[in-house]
Amino acid sequence: MKLLTCPLNGTRPISEFFYGGEVRAMPDPDTCTDTEWSAYVFNRSGVAAVKCEWWCHGPSGVWFLAERDTTTDTVLRTYLAPSAATRR
C-alpha cells in the first residue's frame, strides 16, 4: 500500500495518513468490570485478517474507516464513519 483513498480528498500518498487502529466496541466504563476494561484498553486482535480500521488524513484532519487485509496490505474500501457522515 503506497496510496490510500480518503473519502473526501481522494487518492493520496500513504505518508499523508495516520493509522488509528482497529475499530473496537468500548464497554460501558460505568458498568463493566476492571478485567473487561483492562481487556478493552490493552488487548488487540493480533491475528491477520481483513480488519476495519480508523485512518486519518493528516493535512485535512479527516478521520475515516478503511477495510484492509493485514496480510497483503491491500485496502478493500474506505468510507466515512456513518455517524460522522450524518453530522457533517
Add this chain to the structure above:
Amino acid sequence: MPWRLLKFALKSKHPEPRMFTAHSELKESYDAVIIGGGGHGLAAAYYLARDHGITNVAVIEKDYLGGGNTARNTTIIRSNYLTPEGVRFYDESVRLWQDLSQDFDLNLFYSTRGHYTLAHTDSAVRTMRWRAEVNKHFGINSELVDAQAVQRALPMMDITCAGHAPILGALYHAPGAIARHDAVAWGYGRGADRRGVEIHQQTEVLGIETDASGSRVAGVLTNRGHIATRKVLCAVAGSTPRLLSMVGLESPISIHPLQAMVSEPVKPWLDPIIVSGSLHVYVSQTARGELVMGASLDPYELHSTRSTLDFAESLAAHMLDLFPFLSDVKVVRQWAGMADMTPDFAPIMGKTPIEGFYLDAGWGTWGFKATPVSGKTMSYTLANDRPHPLIEGFSLDRFRRYELTGEKGAASVGH
C-alpha cells in the same frame, strides 16, 4: 598442520558432521514441545537439556532454523535499559553472551564495541542521564558523555547533523556488542541436538489440544501428525497471536514489520554501535565491513515481511545526516521481520491461564539480545512450573492488573 589439511582436502569423503540430526518421524509423545526454532526456542531447548535434564523434547519449526527474526535483527547486544526489571534481565543476558562461544565450541564472532545512544534534545539528555543512573545503580557500565567526547570517539561523524539536529551528548554503554546471529541459532540447536532434543524443521503447528476442561494442554497437532504432550512453549515472535488464538487466549500483542538494510562492505571505520532515537537510526559495522542499519517500526499493523522504498530512502537520508561521506556507498540488501509489539515495550514471558502452555513472546524489536537469558529463564519456568524470578515482572497477567513495566524510553528508537 599443512599435511593434515592436505590429507583432509584430498579425501573423497569429508567426515565433517552435520550440525543437527535429521529425524524422519515425530514420536507419539514428548515431555515438552517447543514451537518455534529460532534463537529463543532453541536456547530454551538447550538449557532444558543441559541444566534441567529434560531431553525428551521436540523443537518444531514451520520453516528452517533461525529463519525468522533471529535472521532479521541487527544483532545488537546491550543492557542499558531503564526499568530495574529490564536492566537486571538484560544484564544477565550480556553475561551469558560473553562465554557462549566456549559453551558451544562455535565462534559467534561476539564483538564488544561500545554503544552510543545519541541525544539531540534536552529531553533526550535527561532520559540518557536517567538511564545511566539506573544502570550504575545495578552495577552496569553506562555513562552520560558530552558532545565533545562523542566527537573525539567518532571524528568522522557530523555532530551537528547538517545543522538541524545537533548532538548534545550521548549515553555510552561500554559492554554494547554485536554477534553473528545465525551461529547463535546453530550453536543452541547443535547443543540441544547433542543432548537428545529432537529438532523438526518443516513442521507446522495446525492446532493445540487441551483436555476436556479446556484449561490444560494435552497435545499439538502438526502437518506431520499428532504429538501428545503436557507442556508447550510458544516462542514464535510474529505468529504469537495466531498460536494464542489456538488456545483461546487474548493478548495485547500487535504485529508490525521492522525493516533493516545493509550496505556494501567497506574498509573498517566504525567501531562502536551508534543509535539515534531522534533520527531513527541504528548502525554498526560487521566484521566483513558491511554497515548494518535499522530504523523505527512500520507505522501500522501488517503480517508481512515486505520491504519498502520509503524506508530505505528515509533511513539513507538520516544516515547521511550523521555520516555525509557515505553518499557513494551502496545499499545491497533490505529485509523485514514481523515484530510482536507490546504496549509497554517489555516482553510477555512465563505461565498463562492455560496450564502447561508457556509463553515467550512480545519480543518486538528487542529480542535478539535476550536470546540466552530468555532460554535460561523459560527453561526454568517449564521445568519448575513457576516463573523464574527474573521474569516475574513480564507475565501476561500484568496487563489485567494494570502493572505495566514502562520500558519505552529504552527499548529501541522512535516508537
